Amino acid sequence: EHIPFTPRRYDEQYMVKRSKEFYEVLNQRRSVRFISSEPVPREVIDNIVRAAGTSPSGAHTEPWTFVVVHDPEVKHKIREIIEEEEEINYRKRMGDKWVNDLKRLRTNWIKEYLDTAPYLILIFKQIYGILSSDRKKTHYYNEISVSIACGILLAAIQYAGLVTVTTTPLNCGPRLRVLLERPTNEKLLMLLPVGYPSKDATVPNLKRKPLDEIMVAI
């Protein structure tokens, strides 16, 4: 069944203003790797996950699960798994070139924010769905769809005034899936620690490309 769709419209001037304002809010976003243990209202977390859940998805499969971890013991177990694997990643699996490309970010395998951040959001992609009849349901473009949802989640975090860092814990997916008791059709895509920056938080002094380096007008 198809239904009429007449969304709200803004006049041109207000549209320009809103688009500029949105850019300016998002342009303040930085990946923060020093997160304070200050509590964050749970309602904000619910709302940012709700926002992510409005994402488009291939054939409307909604192939995402957001695991929100607040329990300190579970956060600590996540930290142990990630630090163990990341140390091997940095020392052996990533290779000199990759480790070198990350030098200016000063990232390493010690991730204190996994204990301190009030919330960790682990985003799983469902590589297939399960129909009532136990047959598999194809999830077209599931990784792209869930990454789009993560983009919306990041925008929602920023709009609310919180910080995070986008992380893809290499080789940690299987152990984290078991720890969090997720089914085998789910694979970890990303982990976002969410909170306020700690008082002494710093970020690498990176610049973004200007519009004319990312856009081509025809």
Add this chain to the structure above:
Amino acid sequence: EHIPFTPRRYDEQYMVKRSKEFYEVLNQRRSVRFISSEPVPREVIDNIVRAAGTSPSGAHTEPWTFVVVHDPEVKHKIREIIEEEEEINYRKRMGDKWVNDLKRLRTNWIKEYLDTAPYLILIFKQIYGILSSDRKKTHYYNEISVSIACGILLAAIQYAGLVTVTTTPLNCGPRLRVLLERPTNEKLLMLLPVGYPSKDATVPNLKRKPLDEIMVAI
């Protein structure tokens, strides 16, 4: 070099309000496949692309190119390529199951919006970069990074009050890349027609999963 980072903070109540407001704006988003030819201010397009360019990316590689097509002849050539390939996709390449899974969306290979939308944004992922010395620069997680940027772009389009439909024109990438004169390190990821909905626009009557079906709290 690392620098202190102290972003703006909101009080808890205002944070809850902003997070709710953002969710409500985004929850109005629908994929619209009937787009009016009414003009849209170019400044809005610039701002939404700027917003997408604030996305995080693996090792800050910013591996995206946004090709914004306004020229009617180029739009029409894009339409011709896509309709030609999509007809073969629907009739032969996708298979009965996929075509069947799309039935309720009533999508097919006729894409009038490619002519009518005032702007088409084609998003290319740079699968590697090119250093001045002509050597290749590795773009870690380029597809995920560009998909995140597309999620932010979709949020920016919605926030500005415009509509689009997320499309992944299957098997059209190579011919569109040549048409738009993009280099071989760039691969088409997505195409977004951007504009206002046409007066008689309809959308499939889909529902989204509620929070408790997408979130697990621990």
